Each structure stands twice: as structure tokens, then as C-alpha cells.
Amino acid sequence: MQQRTIITIGFVLLFYGAVPAAFGSTDYVISSIVAALTIAGIAVAWALLGNLGGMVSFGHAAFFGVGAYVSALLTMNAGWPVFAAMIAGGAGASIASVAIMPALRLRGPYFALAILAYAGIFRILATEMEGITRGAAGLLSIPRLPTILGFDLGTNIGSYYVILTIVLAAMAAYAWIRRSEIGFALLAMHETEDATRILGVPSTRLKAMMLVLSAFITGIVGAFNAHHISFLDPDYAFSGVWTVLPIVAAIFGGFRTVSGPFIGALAIYLLDQFVFKSLLPTGHQIILGAALGTMILLSPDGLVPLLGRGLGKMRHAAT
Amino acid sequence: MLRLEDITVGFGGLTALANVTLEVGARELVGLVGPNGAGKTTLFNVISGLARPKAGTASFNSVNLLRKPVQARARIGIARTFQIPQPLHELTVRQNLIVAQTFGAGRRNARRIDEILDFIGLRHKAEENAAAGLALSEHKALEVGKALATEPKLILLDEVLAGLETAGKRQFMQTLKRLHQEAGLAIIIIEHDIETILALCQRAVVLDFGKVIADQTPKEIFRNPAVMRSYTGETPGA
Amino acid sequence: MFELGLQAIYSGVLTGGYYALVALGLALVFGTMRVINLAHGELVLLAAYVAYSAEAHLAISPIAAIPLSLVVVSLVAVLVYVLLSHITRDRELNSLILTYGIGIVLTNLMLLIWSADIRSTTATWFQEGAVLGDTLYSSRSEVIFFLVSLVLVAGLWFWLTRSWHGRAVRAVSSNRDAAMLMGVNPRTTEVLSFLVAGLLATFAGIALYTGKTIDPPLGHALTIKAFIITVLAGMGSIPGVLLGAMLIGITEALTISFVSTSLQDLAGMVLFLAVLLLRPQGLFGFGARRG
Numbered sequence: 001m002q003q004r005t006i007i008t009i010g011f012v013l014l015f016y017g018a019v020p021a022a023f024g025s026t027d028y029v030i031s032s033i034v035a036a037l038t039i040a041g042i043a044v045a046w047a048l049l050g051n052l053g054g055m056v057s058f059g060h061a062a063f064f065g066v067g068a069y070v071s072a073l074l075t076m077n078a079g080w081p082v083f084a085a086m087i088a089g090g091a092g093a094s095i096a097s098v099a100i101m102p103a104l105r106l107r108g109p110y111f112a113l114a115i116l117a118y119a120g121i122f123r124i125l126a127t128e129m130e131g132i133t134r135g136a137a138g139l140l141s142i143p144r145l146p147t148i149l150g151f152d153l154g155t156n157i158g159s160y161y162v163i164l165t166i167v168l169a170a171m172a173a174y175a176w177i178r179r180s181e182i183g184f185a186l187l188a189m190h191e192t193e194d195a196t197r198i199l200g201v202p203s204t205r206l207k208a209m210m211l212v213l214s215a216f217i218t219g220i221v222g223a224f225n226a227h228h229i230s231f232l233d234p235d236y237a238f239s240g241v242w243t244v245l246p247i248v249a250a251i252f253g254g255f256r257t258v259s260g261p262f263i264g265a266l267a268i269y270l271l272d273q274f275v276f277k278s279l280l281p282t283g284h285q286i287i288l289g290a291a292l293g294t295m296i297l298l299s300p301d302g303l304v305p306l307l308g309r310g311l312g313k314m315r316h317a318a319t
Numbered sequence: 320m321l322r323l324e325d326i327t328v329g330f331g332g333l334t335a336l337a338n339v340t341l342e343v344g345a346r347e348l349v350g351l352v353g354p355n356g357a358g359k360t361t362l363f364n365v366i367s368g369l370a371r372p373k374a375g376t377a378s379f380n381s382v383n384l385l386r387k388p389v390q391a392r393a394r395i396g397i398a399r400t401f402q403i404p405q406p407l408h409e410l411t412v413r414q415n416l417i418v419a420q421t422f423g424a425g426r427r428n429a430r431r432i433d434e435i436l437d438f439i440g441l442r443h444k445a446e447e448n449a450a451a452g453l454a455l456s457e458h459k460a461l462e463v464g465k466a467l468a469t470e471p472k473l474i475l476l477d478e479v480l481a482g483l484e485t486a487g488k489r490q491f492m493q494t495l496k497r498l499h500q501e502a503g504l505a506i507i508i509i510e511h512d513i514e515t516i517l518a519l520c521q522r523a524v525v526l527d528f529g530k531v532i533a534d535q536t537p538k539e540i541f542r543n544p545a546v547m548r549s550y551t552g553e554t555p556g557a
Numbered sequence: 558m559f560e561l562g563l564q565a566i567y568s569g570v571l572t573g574g575y576y577a578l579v580a581l582g583l584a585l586v587f588g589t590m591r592v593i594n595l596a597h598g599e600l601v602l603l604a605a606y607v608a609y610s611a612e613a614h615l616a617i618s619p620i621a622a623i624p625l626s627l628v629v630v631s632l633v634a635v636l637v638y639v640l641l642s643h644i645t646r647d648r649e650l651n652s653l654i655l656t657y658g659i660g661i662v663l664t665n666l667m668l669l670i671w672s673a674d675i676r677s678t679t680a681t682w683f684q685e686g687a688v689l690g691d692t693l694y695s696s697r698s699e700v701i702f703f704l705v706s707l708v709l710v711a712g713l714w715f716w717l718t719r720s721w722h723g724r725a726v727r728a729v730s731s732n733r734d735a736a737m738l739m740g741v742n743p744r745t746t747e748v749l750s751f752l753v754a755g756l757l758a759t760f761a762g763i764a765l766y767t768g769k770t771i772d773p774p775l776g777h778a779l780t781i782k783a784f785i786i787t788v789l790a791g792m793g794s795i796p797g798v799l800l801g802a803m804l805i806g807i808t809e810a811l812t813i814s815f816v817s818t819s820l821q822d823l824a825g826m827v828l829f830l831a832v833l834l835l836r837p838q839g840l841f842g843f844g845a846r847r848g
Binding site: 181184185187188190191192194195196197198199200201202203 | 367368369389390391392393394398399401405406407408409410414415417418419421422423424425427465468469
């Protein structure tokens with residue numbers, strides 16, 4: 001317990017203090033970290049649904065896009081303040097997830113692909129409902145993050161703090177649920193669903209809760225992104241990138257741990273941006289695919305547990 | 320307390336239960352016996368919600384049981400153990416009980432969890448992984464523990480003694496006796512062992528081919544020719 | 558109006574034949590290994606690209622390129638199988654993610670080798686019109702490959718029901734342990750089903766190449782389509798896949814004719830979701846789909 005507190009404090013100091021201090025002045029680096037954190041946010045939400053909800057999703061881009069559009073449109077057409085709109089974006093994504101709930105009864109692969117179909121449907125709806133979304137032309141000049149207490153959150157460093165806080169809040173929620181009785185019941189449901197329902201666990205309702213939460217987090221992240229880059233169009237908002245990268249990140253880092261998706265996202269995104277893209281300007285995603293495949297074969301639980309085991313072995317060897 | 324009328328369960332061409340009528344009062348300890356395949360586990364499945372009857376009614380304390388889904392039955396007071404123990408994976412023994420208590424009883428009481436752990440004799444294994452770290456008798460004990468944690472009014476014990484050696488069996492039987500007397504519960508127990516039924520139950524119900532063929536005291540059951548026929552295929556003295 | 562509808566149905570039926578070729582390989586592998594190969598669409602596309610290279614560099618017609626495509630696709634299919642067989646835990650989910658990754662690798666590989674440019678066959682004979690009766694139009698490629706698909710579907714059905722190996726495949730699908738007890742080696746049947754899937758994918762790829770245009774992202778879209786059709790049809794029914802494919806084809810064609818071109822995908826997806834949620838065992842299948 002103590003070790004965990006120390007790690008958390010170190011984490012906070014590192015990311016709220018050291019990182020901005022070191023990289024804050026280099027725009028390119030900080031904006032890449034912001035993008036990596038955006039992926040991390042979705043990865044945490046994805047891992048939460050996958051690990052606790054027991055459902056792998058190939059359509060998280062749906063929630064990302066819905067959150068983005070709801071928030072952007074509320075600020076542009078109804079004059080809402082940005083942060084309130086972002087929360088509404090999350091809520092919008094949660095409401096959208098209700099439409100997918102009947103699919104919770106389906107077995108793993110069917111749910112994964114059902115949700116992919118939803119993502120496709122939302123993208124097409126966003127393109128066709130031109131009256132509201134301006135269709136394929138997209139939305140321009142979306143209001144940026146506001147200035148609070150003299151600190152302009154619309155700058156790269158300001159956005160960094162915002163997305164960092166969102167992601168850490170999501171991780172805190174994931175951690176909290178995991179340690180609660182709801183978390184226990186959800187984990188037990190994976191292998192022994194009848195035995196858990198006999199004990200009174202409302203399995204479908206709990207899974208639905210995880211879906212709503214996962215959608216909410218992803219929606220807020222999508223909303224953040226819309227206000228950060230100030231532009232949105234259906235192909236961007238519902239792009240497969242918002243599904244693929246978080247999955248690679250979560251699997252790579254280890255989606256059964258809380259920090260795994262976060263570390264995985266930073267590692268994968270930054271490697272992709274700074275290393276893979278320069279090696280293979282087109283087709284650099286091939287390395288991501290290979291990394292995903294390799295990780296699943298060698299260490300399905302991801303990198304963080306692998307490292308943990310490695311450290312454990314070292315500790316044993318030393319004694 | 321529990322009233323089943325004309326329960327019929329069938330899958331495809333097979334009838335697992337036919338017109339089963341049964342009443343169990345609060346605080347009764349009833350044995351459920353019969354040859355293999357007679358429908359005993361199916362009956363438990365109907366009461367606990369894992370099987371739906373094609374026909375018949377069931378009520379529990381005047382509540383229409385058949386309208387309640389599986390997960391609601393623990394809440395109204397029906398608990399059930401599985402013949403092959405099903406510990407909740409990836410959780411410790413204590414966490415197993417916590418889940419049962421939180422969702423089955425609807426409240427959290429750490430002291431009660433400790434009491435149950437002591438009662439089933441698993442206090443020393445409370446932090447062990449439930450799926451991996453237990454012996455068979457301990458698995459059986461955990462099954463009972465989970466059922467108890469839901470604070471039931473009726474417990475269905477499905478061959479909870481099967482596979483235990485004599486000493487373990489005797490100890491378990493003592494535990495069950497205490498359970499019945501101290502906790503004031505109704506218990507229906509499926510058992511193959513005649514001695515267990517004679518020792519524990521004041522009443523036994525016999526199923527054969529999905530039908531109730533006897534419902535009497537254990538002594539009477541074992542002098543009942545229909546029962547003898549169902550077990551041995553012959554009429555005694557013929 | 559009536560002619561428009563009739564034409565749409567005709568086009569839809571023909572497209573359905575092609576879709577069936579794309580979907581059958583996926584359905585077969587899912588049947589034997591309970592694994593959804595999310596890289597299946599990439600195999601189809603790979604066959605098409607090999608045909609392109611054969612045509613562009615060796616001046617071989619796409620039909621003659623079939624053996625070449627077959628070899629390449631079979632090798633990749635076996636490779637996918639080998640990788641899949643190394644998964645030990647959480648088979649369903651992990652193989653889903655593994656094949657997802659393999660799909661990304663293949664798509665980007667094709668991007669690197671053949672670039673993002675859109676390609677199509679230079680043998681324009683295939684794309685010239687063919688008329689049925691006096692009123693129903695299609696391209697020659699569509700008609701040819703519809704007939705090819707009928708032949709292959711029938712052949713597949715016969716193989717699965719009459720030949721020893723085919724029946725072994727079905728045995729493993731329904732009960733792996735029982736099949737083993739009867740002397741069937743599951744591994745052999747699994748490899749076999751992958752190879753047959755590769756064969757079907759090859760023909761689908763050639764049909765694709767001669768009939769339409771290709772570019773790297775198409776692989777992913779094809780996998781989705783194949784999955785949609787497999788779900789629509791349901792488990793265990795080969796003719797069901799053909800019918801499901803035609804149903805999708807007709808729905809899309811009718812949407813294009815009477816509603817709007819951009820909504821054709823939407824129609825297919827909505828149909829897919831409706832079947833998934835209302836009749837999970839598929840329109841023609843028998844297996845259970847609920848968890």
C-alpha cells in the first residue's frame with residue numbers, strides 16, 4: 001500500500017512538474033505528448049471495458065466522435081462554455097452507448113464487431129446529417145480551451161495539463177472500481193458467470209455500467225481533442241486511428257493493469273511519431289501491427305506485467 | 320415458504336421434471352434423493368433460476384418465483400451450492416464471500432464475513448486465491464460459505480458431501496447440523512448417501528424419472544417399495 | 558421504376574456471388590477453429606495485388622494469374638495459422654487481436670509494396686458490359702465470377718458433405734474431442750480449412766481485381782463485409798452464406814438505386830445489427846450466439 005502511494009506521488013510530480021519543465025518550450029514535443037495522452041485516455045477507457053466489462057471493442061472511435069461533435073456543436077451553436085460542453089460530450093457518448101447495450105448479450109467477437117458497425121453508422125450519419133454537422137465539410141474554428149485564472153489552457157502546455165488531468169482521473173476511476181466489490185464481481189464474471197449470478201450479481205447491469213463509463217471517458221477525450229485542434233470532420237472524428245492506437249497501446253502496456261494503457265500509449269505513440277514514421281513514412285503502422293501481434297503471442301498481459309516479472313526475477317537473483 | 324406446483328421441465332424430447340409438487344417450510348431440513356438422472360439438480364436449477372419450467376407455478380414466501388431472474392433470487396433469500404464447486408475466479412476466499420454478501424445480502428459487514436470464515440473453517444485461507452489454493456473439502460466449504468454470505472432463508476445443497484473421505488464427511492455433517500440449528504434456515508440437501516439422510520433429515524423427497532414418488536420420513540422412505548424399485552429395479556421380497 | 562428495381566436486384570444477386578466468395582473463407586475458418594480471422598479481407602486483396610503485378614510485370618492475364626495468387630495467398634494463410642496456433646490462453650479474444658494486428662501488417666505491407674495508388678486491370682474485356690435478356694446490365698466480370706462462385710459454393714458443399722476430409726472438417730467444427738476420438742487430427746483439418754479459405758479468397762481477389770478497383774484500405778473493409786455476411790447467414794450453413802451474401806448485395810443495390818449511393822454501407826450495417834440483435838443465430842444457421 002505504501003509503495004503504491006509513493007509511486008503515485010512520483011508519477012504526479014513527474015508529469016505535472018518535471019515533464020512540462022523539460023519539454024514545455026519545445027512545441028513539437030509537447031504537442032506530441034498531448035496527442036499521446038489523448039490516445040492514453042481512450043486506451044484507459046478501452047482497458048476498463050475490456051478488463052472489467054469483459055468486452056473487447058473495435059469501435060471506440062464511435063464514442064470519440066460523438067463526444068467531439070456534441071461538445072463542438074454545443075459551444076458553436078448554443079454558446080456553451082467549453083468545459084461544460086466537454087462533459088456534455090461525454091454524456092452524449094454515454095447516451096450513444098445505450099444504443100449498443102443490446103449487444104452486451106453477445107459473445108466476445110460478436111460484440112467487438114457489432115460496435116465496429118455502430119462506429120461506421122455514426123460516421124455515415126455525421127456525414128449525411130449536414131444540417132447539423134455540416135457534413136463532410138466539417139466544423140472549423142471550434143472554440144478553444146478557455147483561459148482560467150490568467151492561464152491560457154488553449155496553448156500546448158495548457159492543453160497538456162487538461163488532458164493529463166482527464167487521463168489521471170480516468171485511471172483513478174479504473175483503479176477505484178477494480179478494488180471495489182463491483183470490480184471483484186466483474187472479474188469473477190469472466191469465467192464463472194452462472195456462479196456469480198447465483199450470488200445475486202446483476203451481471204448485465206454491471207457490464208452496462210462499464211460500457212457507459214468507458215463511453216463517457218472516451219467522449220470527453222474526443223471533446224477535448226475537438227477544442228484542442230479546433231477542427232472536426234466525420235472521417236477524422238470517427239477514424240479507425242482512434243480505435244487502433246488505443247488497442248495497441250492498451251495491449252502493449254497491459255490492459256489488466258491501471259498504468260499499462262497509459263505507459264503503452266506514451267510508448268507506442270511517441271515511438272510511432274519519432275521513430276517509426278521516419279523509418280517508414282508511409283506504412284509505418286506495419287510496426288504497430290507487428291508489435292501488437294508479437295505482444296499477444298509472447299505476453300498477452302502486456303509490457304508492464306512483463307517488466308514487473310523481470311524486476312521480480314532480478315530481485316530474486318540479487319538475494 | 321417454498322411452494323412448487325406441477326413443475327414440468329423438458330428439453331427437446333426429454334422430460335427432466337414432470338408435475339413436481341413440493342412444499343418446504345421455514346426451518347425444515349429436507350433430503351432430496353433419487354437415482355442418477357432423476358431430476359434432482361434440475362429441480363434445484365428451477366428453484367435457483369437457472370432453468371425455466373414449461374409449466375407449473377412456484378412461489379417463495381408468497382412471491383411469484385418464476386418472475387424473478389437468477390440474480391434476484393439470492394436477494395429474496397434463496398441460495399444454492401453447485402455439485403462441482405464454482406469458486407469465483409481471480410478472487411481470494413474472502414473476496415468470494417464479499418461479493419456474495421454485497422450482492423446477495425445487499426449490505427457489507429466485515430465482522431459477519433469473519434464469522435462465516437470461522438464457521439466454515441477457512442479463516443486461515445482467507446487471502447488465498449479461491450480457484451488455486453484450496454483442497455476439495457475446502458472448496459466445498461467455500462461453496463457453503465458463499466451461500467451463507469447471501470443471508471439466505473433457504474439453502475439448496477447439491478451433493479456437498481460427494482468426494483469427501485469419511486472423516487471430512489462427518490465433520491461436514493456436524494457443520495450442516497449446526498447450520499440448521501443455529502441459523503434457523505430451511506435446507507434442501509441432495510445426497511446419495513443413505514446414512515447422511517437418515518442422520519440429518521426429518522423428511523425426504525424421492526424423485527425418479529422426474530416425478531416425486533415419495534415424500535416421507537427417511538425411515539419410511541427406506542421401507543417404501545416404490546423407492547426400492549426405483550433404486551434397484553426389483554421389488555423387495557419378489 | 559420497376560426496371561430500376563429489377564436491375565438493382567439483378568446487380569445485387571451478382572454482387573452477392575462475389576461477396577459469398579469473400580465470406581465463405583472466413584466462415585469456414587470460424588467453423589473449424591472458432592476463430593475470426595480479421596486478416597481475411599487482406600488475403601483477398603493480396604490475391605488481387607498479385608494478379609496486378611502479374612499483369613503489369615509479366616503481362617499475364619488475371620485468369621492466368623490465379624495459380625500464382627493461390628500460391629502466395631496459401632503461404633500467407635498457413636503463416637497466419639501457425640501464428641494462431643501459438644495462442645494458449647483466452648483463445649477467442651487473443652486470436653481476434655492477433656489477426657487484427659496481422660491485418661494491419663498485411664495492409665501496410667501492401668501499401669509499401671504497391672503504394673496507395675488505385676489499381677485496376679488493364680484487361681478491359683472484363684469490365685465491358687454484358688446484357689441479360691435485353692434489359693439487365695452488368696459487367697462480364699460480374700457474370701463470370703457469379704457463375705464461378707456458384708460452382709465453388711457447390712463444390713465446397715459437396716466437399717464438406719461427401720469427402721472424408723471435408724467431413725472431418727465438419728466433425729471438428731461440431732465436436733473437437735469426439736472427432737479426435739474418431740481418428741481425425743484436428744491440426745490437419747485446421748490447416749486444411751485455412752488452405753481452402755485461401756483458395757476461396759484467391760478467387761474472390763481475382764473477381765475483385767477484374768471487376769472493380771483496388772487500394773490498400775480495401776482489405777479491412779472486405780473483412781468487415783465478410784463478417785457481416787457470416788453473421789447474417791448464421792453458423793453451419795454454406796448455402797446460407799450465399800443467400801446472406803445476395804441479401805446484402807441486393808440491399809446495397811436497392812439503396813443505391815432508390816436512396817443514395819453514400820448510404821449503401823449504412824443499409825448493410827443496419828441489417829447486420831438488426832439480425833445480430835433480433836435473431837442471433839443468423840437467418841439460416843443453427844448454432845448459438847449468446848454468451
